[in-house]
Amino acid sequence: QIALSEFFESGNFERHINILKTHYKKKHEILCNSIKKTFGKKAIIQGSDAGLHLLLSLECDYNQVEIIEKAAKCSVQVYPTDIYWINKNDFPQNQIMLGFSKIDISDIPLAINELYNAIYE
Helix, strand or coil, X not given: CHHHHHHHHCCHHHHHHHHHHHHHHHXXXXXXXXXXXXXXXXXXXXXXXXXXXXXXXXXXXXCHHHHHHHHHXXXXXXXXXXXXXXXXXCCCCCEEEXXXXXXXXHHHXXXXXXXXXXXXX
């Protein structure tokens, strides 16, 4: 408890939080820019104002399950959104969730390119 108290009182906790915010903001910007550059008008980004995830609605002929399967085949992990909807019949079939906390910043453009190729080629 003493060490934790000193960590807060010294300002190191606040510095650590600021470093994390800067790091994740940069990752977020690279992710959004990569999506816009690669997908163009075929993708709509939602929820890009906060958090470590964003929603991506794709203009394609595949449903959520098919998109997730195609992404997995090229080792890109994306997540379903249907589990967050109260009425399971209302969720957008072409919507997936992307997380960016675990991916290396340098791998983001490649992963987005792989996702695009898996869906459109």
